[in-house]
Amino acid sequence: MPTKTFAKLKASGRFIALTVRPGIINKHLTSAQLNVLARLADEGAVKYSAGHSFIVSVHDEMLDEVMQILTDVELYVVPPTPSAIMKCCDFCDGDELAALPIAKELLREIEQMPLKKRVRIGFNACTLACYNAVQDDLALIYHNGGFDIYGGAVPMGRRASSGELLAKNIPEQYIIECVKKLLVHYNTSNVEKFFRFIKKEKESIQQYLKGD
Numbered sequence: 059m060p061t062k063t064f065a066k067l068k069a070s071g072r073f074i075a076l077t078v079r080p081g082i083i084n085k086h087l088t089s090a091q092l093n094v095l096a097r098l099a100d101e102g103a104v105k106y107s108a109g110h111s112f113i114v115s116v117h118d119e120m121l122d123e124v125m126q127i128l129t130d131v132e133l134y135v136v137p138p139t140p141s142a143i144m145k146c147c148d149f150c151d152g153d154e155l156a157a158l159p160i161a162k163e164l165l166r167e168i169e170q171m172p173l174k175k176r177v178r179i180g181f182n183a184c185t186l187a188c189y190n191a192v193q194d195d196l197a198l199i200y201h202n203g204g205f206d207i208y209g210g211a212v213p214m215g216r217r218a219s220s221g222e223l224l225a226k227n228i229p230e231q232y233i234i235e236c237v238k239k240l241l242v243h244y245n246t247s248n249v250e251k252f253f254r255f256i257k258k259e260k261e262s263i264q265q266y267l268k269g270d
């Protein structure tokens with residue numbers, strides 16, 4: 059079993075865990091990226107997570123330097139602040155690109171939107187919905203120029219469950235407005251856990267997503 063886990067490092071010093079990905083959509087690693095991760099594994103720890111990311115444990119004194127090293131080789135670092143975080147599928151390694159323009163727009167408008175807690179948004183470029191988007195807090199599933207939105211998954215524990223369908227066939231020109239409205243609604247609610255918020259507010263969410 060590993061001897062240098064984040065928990066053990068944190069108990070022995072001021073370590074921070076960074077979430078790192080090969081890219082926002084790209085899932086292939088380059089040799090330069092692997093070299094950087096190998097060096098960081100020697101200095102701290104690198105673990106693969108259930109959320110399709112690397113968890114890189116670094117000493118907080120090294121944080122700025124490590125962020126620079128990671129971004130120099132085009133690794134994507136998710137900031138440790140509470141915010142909206144998108145997790146995209148790999149667009150069939152670039153063979154399914156119809157949803158790419160709207161995915162880029164969503165990333166620009168939604169990714170890292172400050173929130174009271176981190177909200178994971180899964181984005182799938184087709185209805186095969188791999189990368190488990192329906193197990194994320196929100197799932198945006200693209201097909202034929204529109205989106206189905208699922209929300210409120212319980213990602214782990216013995217009561218784990220997928221998100222529920224909140225809206226069907228939202229035209230892509232409205233999706234950013236819909237997601238922003240939902241996130242602002244969550245942020246101003248008095249419910250902390252996202253799945254509890256969805257459960258409590260499901261009917262009103264379904265109404266405004268429908269445009270009522």
Ligand code: SF4
Binds near residue numbers: 147148151
């Ligand atoms: S969700 Fe669809 S487009 Fe995305 S990787 Fe899976 S099969 Fe490809």
